[in-house]
Amino acid sequence: MNAPARFFSTLEPLRYVGRDSRDPFGFRWYDRDQIVLGKRMEDHLRFAVAYWHSFTWPGGDPFGGETFLRPWMHGSDEMDLARAKADVAFDMFRILDVPYFCFHDRDIAPEGKTLKESNANVRAIADIFAKKMESSKVKLLWGTANLFSHRRFMSGASTNPDPDVFAYSASQVKNVMEITHELGGENYVLWGGREGYETLLNTDLKRELDQMGRFLNLVVEHKYKIGFKGTILIEPKPQEPTKHQYDFDVSTVYGLLCRAGLEKEVKVNVEANHATLAGHSFEHEIAMAAALGIFGSIDMNKGDAQSGWDTDQFPTNVEDTALAMYEILRAGGYTTGGTNFDAKIRRQSIDPEDLILAHVAAMDVCAHALLVAADMLKDGALQQAVDDRYAGWNEPQNKAMLQPGTTLASIAARAEAENLDPQPRSGRQERLEALVGSYFR
Amino acid sequence: MNAPARFFSTLEPLRYVGRDSRDPFGFRWYDRDQIVLGKRMEDHLRFAVAYWHSFTWPGGDPFGGETFLRPWMHGSDEMDLARAKADVAFDMFRILDVPYFCFHDRDIAPEGKTLKESNANVRAIADIFAKKMESSKVKLLWGTANLFSHRRFMSGASTNPDPDVFAYSASQVKNVMEITHELGGENYVLWGGREGYETLLNTDLKRELDQMGRFLNLVVEHKYKIGFKGTILIEPKPQEPTKHQYDFDVSTVYGLLCRAGLEKEVKVNVEANHATLAGHSFEHEIAMAAALGIFGSIDMNKGDAQSGWDTDQFPTNVEDTALAMYEILRAGGYTTGGTNFDAKIRRQSIDPEDLILAHVAAMDVCAHALLVAADMLKDGALQQAVDDRYAGWNEPQNKAMLQPGTTLASIAARAEAENLDPQPRSGRQERLEALVGSYFR
Amino acid sequence: MNAPARFFSTLEPLRYVGRDSRDPFGFRWYDRDQIVLGKRMEDHLRFAVAYWHSFTWPGGDPFGGETFLRPWMHGSDEMDLARAKADVAFDMFRILDVPYFCFHDRDIAPEGKTLKESNANVRAIADIFAKKMESSKVKLLWGTANLFSHRRFMSGASTNPDPDVFAYSASQVKNVMEITHELGGENYVLWGGREGYETLLNTDLKRELDQMGRFLNLVVEHKYKIGFKGTILIEPKPQEPTKHQYDFDVSTVYGLLCRAGLEKEVKVNVEANHATLAGHSFEHEIAMAAALGIFGSIDMNKGDAQSGWDTDQFPTNVEDTALAMYEILRAGGYTTGGTNFDAKIRRQSIDPEDLILAHVAAMDVCAHALLVAADMLKDGALQQAVDDRYAGWNEPQNKAMLQPGTTLASIAARAEAENLDPQPRSGRQERLEALVGSYFR
Amino acid sequence: MNAPARFFSTLEPLRYVGRDSRDPFGFRWYDRDQIVLGKRMEDHLRFAVAYWHSFTWPGGDPFGGETFLRPWMHGSDEMDLARAKADVAFDMFRILDVPYFCFHDRDIAPEGKTLKESNANVRAIADIFAKKMESSKVKLLWGTANLFSHRRFMSGASTNPDPDVFAYSASQVKNVMEITHELGGENYVLWGGREGYETLLNTDLKRELDQMGRFLNLVVEHKYKIGFKGTILIEPKPQEPTKHQYDFDVSTVYGLLCRAGLEKEVKVNVEANHATLAGHSFEHEIAMAAALGIFGSIDMNKGDAQSGWDTDQFPTNVEDTALAMYEILRAGGYTTGGTNFDAKIRRQSIDPEDLILAHVAAMDVCAHALLVAADMLKDGALQQAVDDRYAGWNEPQNKAMLQPGTTLASIAARAEAENLDPQPRSGRQERLEALVGSYFR
Structure with missing residues (x-):
């Protein structure tokens, strides 16, 4: 493959150019050092780039294959390709000057011949990450294990009818949790892509819920054991790939956590498109998580309002995004969480620049939305209207x-x-x- | 109005006529004394007729008004009309020979000039019910308070920003709970029609969840105080009338109950159409309720698979219904619950016979589905397949x-x-x- | 009832106050005389207020009744009430200073004892309108007949199985068409609220399509006969109230028109919420109508992206609205059409001011969107990108x-x-x- | 790979075993020689197996890869694999004893290095088909060209902004049309998988509609030129993979055909799951096609009623299927069309037997549904009710x-x-x- 530095023609980190600029390679709203409500904009937004959509997805959809033809996806030595991919990824982090990134184990390193080798592959690339993170200022927002792509997980991970898959998953999660911890990751995420079912006819629902609750407890215990100070997060999604996912939405996850005795230990990573697929607005899911005391982080993207699947588009609508940002601010802002772009460019957007420009535009949408949300909060008129509405409840x-x-x-x-x-x-x-x-x- | 006995031309209780009959006024499958899995069919199904759709709804929809022109809906003395309506209702219970009925307070009696008078009106009609119930064999499956139709509830009942509405609701619920208890009702249901919100901009989500949790606790405490042995049930619904309802689905209600410390005290009344509007199959919601230990009763109906609102149609599909019945049987069948037809004839079905025939057909669908489900259970092949799939979990x-x-x-x-x-x-x-x-x- | 001038406390026509004003009773963006692309903003947008949602809907929904308690809805002489309503309506037109309004016959006048009397009632109020229109500058964008609210239309109007309903509808449409013509209306609209079906089991689809095609031809012939120069418009909607509506979406209406030989005679009135219920974006429906040569007018509103029914909310999102405005501008803008607010305040918005403020905000959203769309068009970069993409097609x-x-x-x-x-x-x-x-x- | 005869352990063609049998490898309802309404059941149903889902799909979904590990999908010589696949496919046709199959060019043969080689590959495998068809009784219901999987089609085929893709598509379609003709295919199908758009921002809607209309005309002209007597069919689908597909539903296709002057030349292939995704019942789309005179054939499957994408499941519900069959019978039954199983086993159904059993069960569902539908038609009570309802229209x-x-x-x-x-x-x-x-x- 080509030298990674050549993948993006953009060489310098992108900068704030101001609202009147029409330069698509500059930020019109994202001015990282601007102070908003007493904090730098960068520290409010805590942007993260997701490894999977940007560097691992080849552009396929259910009706067509690869469109992107990324150089790091074609070659014979998979670890070589993984290293080349890491070079491109960190180059993009540098260009975008984002403070964080996120990854699944299978995004960054190929599956080996054995479980042990697979885990070792992840660790090998993580070592490269460690060096790159030292020399750049990018940090790890969260790591996670991919427990859904390989056919062994076709019937679930912790909720698999086969206990060996449970055990296999445990090994994979332990490995990524420890790597996340070592890399200074601020959260560890569980997305139960196949923790759900296709048909009740072959499913023992209660048993699977018990297995899932047990797995979560094992994870939380391990967190304490290794001294990981970050947050354990679950990412709700109502369905897709499975007909029904056990982590349907924020409220459902809250119930699962109560059932497992973990409602004080685990929080949620709320995704915009998952919220809308569940029949909620994005801001609803954030507000509900805050009300239930489990708001953690967000996966920023948007769905297509008329499509019934996870389109994972980059956010484009400032007004919609501002309502979500307002709820985040009302909840006190992020602690360990951040704004992770779980968004993918359309499969027709095959130019390297498309990847850069999509992130720039999305960061600007979020920055603009933050400014609006901060004004909403500062002005206080909205909050006042709410307070007035419930004022009667203050009477003895x-x-x-x-x-x-x-x-x-x-x-x-x-x-x-x-x-x-x-x-x-x-x-x-x-x-x-x-x-x-x-x-x- | 006409004498109520004249409303239905059908005079005799309808009987089982067998599968080969084409008489629409006889049951082809519902043979109440047939023994299924050791129990009379009637005792399995525990059918109930709902007062509201059958006797209180005038046939309107958002784009048009009354179509039914029921005699008991037109007159000057509202209590007279309520008594006439009760006559027709009990006449239909007799004709259908159903063991149960269900009601909201406002279905059976008109609102009075004051809260006290409204409560008294309900009690007056309940006294008539008591006599009618004595002389017929129909029983009360559940009662409930209508806390959503009147404009005072436009912003919720227990979750209203106005504490007076909370208090008003308490009075109404107390009245209906006590009447339900006195009438020997086997459950008391709460449907939070407007316990939700239209926009987060005017809503304090956490406060409203707290109010709702508090109200549930008051209800449960009152249950013990009055010695009501029935079950308190919540009926989940994702949205409509509100944009978001707090009792979205079974899992959400479970979380609410945990938050209020009531997961051992309150169960759910699962409605088919509410399940599908929430993005679930009906059988999913039943199975989930059973897995969480909160399965109580069902509202039997069906939605239109392509319509995004609560169409509340009578069930017509034996295969779909059998999958629900199978989950009910797997959960051990009903205890205090039953099969309440929360279903309405289409607004074009304006003949009195339509009301009878819709129930007959639906009862047949359920009876047929019960027989299929019982065979599925007896045969055991399905359960065996599930057990085999998880067999690995039996190893030490x-x-x-x-x-x-x-x-x-x-x-x-x-x-x-x-x-x-x-x-x-x-x-x-x-x-x-x-x-x-x-x-x- | 109160004197109408008292209904709104706002007395003076609202004015442009500029972007920095926080006065909710002034326009921040809608500056009617501002020249945009060579035309006054007012002449671009051609705003219309809809009589039905604003003055005829009492605030009910499928689970609750009236909330608004408008003075003109309570009284014994229905024609008196209709006159009082007209006073309030024209007062609001004056306050908003909109150039147009729209109405259904049943919005403005009560049904009489006979068809003739009903038609006469409409004419009597229309005469009042004529005078009010003379003394104000408000004009009629379009009129239409309500062929869906009364129970006689429960099975359709032109597509009714009962030919008498077809004839009845013809009389009603003729009356409103002629009144619309006399009032100088610029379009006549047909919304086929119940031109559709609930179940194929009782429906002859082909016959109903034929009836509908025939009715459209009768309408078009009558247009020429009376010399009406306006446009005949059909308003597509996929479903609700009926399970399936024959005028599902723009493309379906185009097919219907071709089948009836009317694709050059009739255009469409595109509604935002109907577009999204049909699985399309609003801008798609406008662009499709333009591509098919049948773009006429729009009903401006928005749906709730997670609700499956027609919520008819006032538009709030400038970015979404700008994409629609851009397609209107690309189509050459309105000829006889306009921007009709087919939007209703939420049923909890019970203050008279809510009605004013909702329109002000929506007019501002549209004005802002127009400015953005005009810039998009003027700048030309978007169009250039499209032209470049298809440039290969210019080669011989x-x-x-x-x-x-x-x-x-x-x-x-x-x-x-x-x-x-x-x-x-x-x-x-x-x-x-x-x-x-x-x-x- | 293994010898193909070994792929399925079932060796003998499956036979009718009767309703009381519990043998999953026999037909309980599908008795091909049974006379129904004067015609053999096989001749009514005209079952076809689809090559793509059964033999070409590896079991992937958007969140996971291959699960099936079919022997003919792993090897170095792609034409060898294609021949092995053909052996397995025809072995399954034999076992199921279906009268028809259907294919896309890319299902049966690999893409070559050039367009010419790709076309030649298809022809080479078609020659093998010709021999296999001679020695078995299986026939070709329809062929089609895959104009959506390869990245060259990512922006459409006939509607591509790049005219070379239009030309490329023409070559591919010409090749498959001619092969279909030579193989005695009874129809030629066009599924416009990417004939649609992702965003209006980069799309010239009118131009693309024109391109599509032109392409259809080229196809129809070519049909006459080569003397193909079969039917040209378009398969409607509302969206997926594209945001909007130009062949949204039956009514939309009818409009497109009118616009292209082809409403007498082209018919539709109606798919159940595409119907429901478009907001219609399956029977609606069939009835609408019949009413518009363009009913051709069906793709039999079912969607998940709560999932927003094309799940393409095998039909399981006799009652739903009977309503579709009834509309087909009312339309006079198939002429050149048939019942093609455009259905895929779930990706967890990895055993060869799953493929056989899924088809057996689905064929039984259809056969059972046919019997029910035939009874509905013979009895005439439904039709009588419809006729009575419209009887008034018979008066002069x-x-x-x-x-x-x-x-x-x-x-x-x-x-x-x-x-x-x-x-x-x-x-x-x-x-x-x-x-x-x-x-x-």
Whole structure:
């Protein structure tokens, strides 16, 4: 293959060029050092590039094969290719000047002849990463194990009817968790791509939920054992590839965690397109995670509003994104989490530049959205409207209804005695939407 | 209005006429005394007629008004009309010879000038019910309070920003719970029609979840206080009327219950059409409820597979219904639950006979499905296939992985030491589907 | 009821206040006299207010009744109420200073005891409109007949199995067409709310398509007979209220028109929410209509991206709206069409101000979107990218392939002789999306 | 690879074993010589096996690779593999004893180094087919060209911005059309997998529609030139792989055909799963095609009712299938068309037997459905109900309304003069659904 430095014709890290520039290779909104709500923009957004879509996906879809013909995908020595891929990847991190990246084990290193060799391959590439991370400022937002691509996982990983797959998965997860820890990763993610089922006819639902709960406990115990301080995250998705996934949405994951006794230990990595496929808005899933105390990180992308599968497109809509950013800010912002672009260029976007430009545009959308969301928060008018709406709950007799001691009977008695006849008050949705519109610039 | 006995031209209770009959006014499959798996068919199915769709809905839809012109919907004395409606309803229960019915408070009695009067109206009609129930064999499967139709509930009931609506709801629920208890109802249901939100912009999600959890606790405490032995049920629905409902699906309700500390106290009433609107099959929701230990009862109907709202049609497909019945049987059948027809005739079905025939056909579909499901269970071949698939988990070292003591590290070490290379085995979906097909008759 | 002037506390027509204003009762973007691409903004956008959602809908939904309690909806003399409603409506037109409005016959006047009286009622109110239109500058964008609300239309209007309904519909349409003509209406719209079916089991599809085609021809013939110079428009919708509507989407309507020989006579009124319910983006439907030569007008609103029914919300997203506006501009802009707000405030938005503010915000969204779309067009970079992509088709041998004379065999022979091996070129979607983003301000 | 005879352990053609058999390798319903409505069951159903899903798909999905490891997919000489695949395929046709098969050019033969070589490869395998077809009784239902898998087609085939792809496609189609003709194929199908677009931003919709219309005309002209007597079919699909496909559904294709002047020349191949993805029931699409005079053939499969992509599952539901079969019978049955299983076993169904059993079960579902549909037709009660519903249209004055000569004004005048007040009659949906249920056995 070609020398990796040649893959991208862009050589210098991209810079903020300002709103009036039309240069597609500069940031119009993402000004990493700009202070927003007392923090650098970069520290708010904590952007990460995902290894899989950008460097491992060849451009296929269910009706067609490879379109990209990446040089690092064609050759005989797979470890050589993996090293070449790493060169390209870190070159892109450098060009985009992003603070983080994310990876699955199978993205970065080929499967070996044995489990041990597979794990060793991952470690070998991770060692290369370690050096590259030292010499650049890019950090690891999270690592994860790919427990869904190989045919051994066709019926699940931890929820597989075959216990050997459970054990195999344990080995793979342990390896990536430890590598993530060693690389200073800030989170470890579990995406249960095939933790679900195709048909109840061949499935023992309860047993599989138990297996999954047990696996999560093993992971959390191992986290403590190795001293990993990062967050364990589950990434909800309602379906695809499986007919039903056990980690359907944020609320479902919360229930799973309660069932496994882990609701204080594990958080969620919320993906925009997974949210919409589950029948929710992206901001809903973030707000719900925050309300349940399990908000962790996000996978930023967007789905096609009329397509019923995971299109994983780069975000383009500032207004939609601002509503998500606002919920993140209301939740206090990220702690260990970040904004990972789990987004892929369209399979027709075959030029190397397409990869760069897609990220630039998406980073700008997020930066613009952050500024809008910060204004929404600073201005406080939206929050005030919410507070006003619930103000009645501050009165002592109303507060009391939410406290132990009051009973249904006592509340009912008062309602009847006072002849309550509550009059509805406008929800004012349109004027609040207009208010949101007024923050755009 | 006309004398109620005249509303239906059918006068005699409908009877089993056998499979070869073409009489639409007889049951071809529902033979209530037939013994299935050691129990009378009637005792398996525990059919209930729903008051609302059958007697209270005038046939309107979002683009058009009343089509049915029921005599009991037009008159000046609303309590008179309510009594006439009760006559027609009990006449239909008698004709269909169903063991149960279900109602909302506002279905059976008009709203009064005050909360107290509204509650009294419900009680007055309930007194009539009590007498009618004595003289017929129909029983109450469940009662519930309508906390969504009146404009005071436009922003929710227990989750309303206005605490007075919370209190008002408490009074209404207390009244219906007590009436349900007095009428010997076997369950009390909560459907949170407007417990959800339209826009996050005016909503405090966490506060509303807290209010809802608190309300559920008040209800459960009241249940014990009054000595009600029935089951408290929540009916999940993903959306409609609200953009997002807090009781989205079975798994979400499980999480809510855990959060409120009520996962041992409250169960779910699973509706077919709500399941499919949530992106699940009906059988999935039943199986999930069973796996989580919260299966209670069902609302039997079907949605239109291509329509995105609650069409609440009568079930027509034996094969689909059999898969649901199979999961109910696998879960041990109903305890306090039953098969409530939360189904409405199409608004063009304006003849009184349409109401009767829709129920007859649906009861036949369910009875037929029960027979198929019972054969599936008795034969055991499906269960055997599932057991075989998970058989590896019976081996001691595999069982051990699910027990405390093993660690991720110990499992991983063994996987590597044994050089595990699990080979996939066919999920055999098509042959299991064919097997299901072979039980149909 | 109250004097209409009192319904809205806003008394003066609303004015452009500029982008930096936070006054919700002023336009931040809609500056009607601003020249955009050589035309006044007002003349580009041709805003219309819809009578039905704003003045006739009481705030009900399938699970709850009236929330708005509008004074003109409660009283004993229906014609008096209709006149009061007209006063409020024209007051709102004045306050918003919109150039157009739209109506259904049943929105503006009550049904009478006979068909003749119903038609006369419409005419009586139309006479009031005529006077009000003279003294204000508001014009009629289009009129239409409501052939779906009353129970007589429950099985369709022109496609009804009962020929008397066809005849009844003819009378109603004739009346409204003539009134529309007399009021100077610029279009006449047909929305086939119940021209469709619920179940094929009771439907003769071909016959109903024939009836519909015939009715359209009658309408077009009548247009010429009365000298109406406006455009006849069909408004596509895929389903709801019916399971399947015959006017599913733009392409389906085109096929219907071809079948009826009317593809040069009738155009479409494209609604955003109907487009998305049909599985299309709004801009797709506009572009398709333009490509097929049948683009007429639009119903501006938005759906909820996760809800499966017609939510008819006011548009809030400038970026989405700009893509639609761009397609309208590319199609040459409106001729007789306009931007009709077929949008309703949420049923919780019960204050009179909500109605005003929703329109103001939506008009601003459209005005902002128009400015962006105009820049996209003026700049030309998007169009250039498209032209470049198809440039190969300008070469003579390629042009020839699209002309009579070439054959499959001759083209194939050349392809083989020249050993064609076409290399894909990037579709550059992300960089074009980024380019679109750069026009926002 | 193994000798093909060894791939399936089943050696003898499968036979009808009757309803009471539990042998999964025998037909319980499909009794090919049984006379139904005067015709052999085989001649009604005209089953075809599809080459692609059964022999060419390796079991991958968007999140995982090959699971099947078919012996003919792994080797160095691609033409050798293609011959081995043909052996297995014809062995399966023999075992299933189906009368037809279908193929894409790329299913049966590998792409060569040049277009000419690719075409020659197809011809070489077709020659093998010709011999195998002679010695067996299997016939070709239809052939088609794969114009979507290779990256050259990533932006479409006939609608590609690059005219060379148009020419390349012409060569490929010409080759497969001629081979189809020589093999005695009864139809030629066009599936426009990538005839659509991903984003309007890079698309000239009108130009692409023109290109597509031109290509269709070239194909039809070539049909006449070579004397092919079969039917040219288009297979509608709403989206996937593209965001929007130009052949969205039956009605859209009808519009396209009208635009190209081909509505008498080209028919449709209706697929169940494509119908449901387009928001229609399968039977709707068949009935619509029949009403428009373009019904040709079907691709039999089913989608998952809760999944938003093409799952292409084998049909399992007799009741759903019977409604489709009923519409086919009402349309007069197939002429050149047939029942092609465009269905794939799940990727976890990795045993050779799974392939056989899936087809057996599906053929039984169709045979059972045919019997039910035939009874529905013979009995005539459904048709009678429809005829009764429209009976009013047989009256002279009502017939006249559909004929030239009457005008909107004359109809309106009569409606008013006669004071028409049409009373709705029950649509009787539930009783008709019950009636359908009564035909099941």
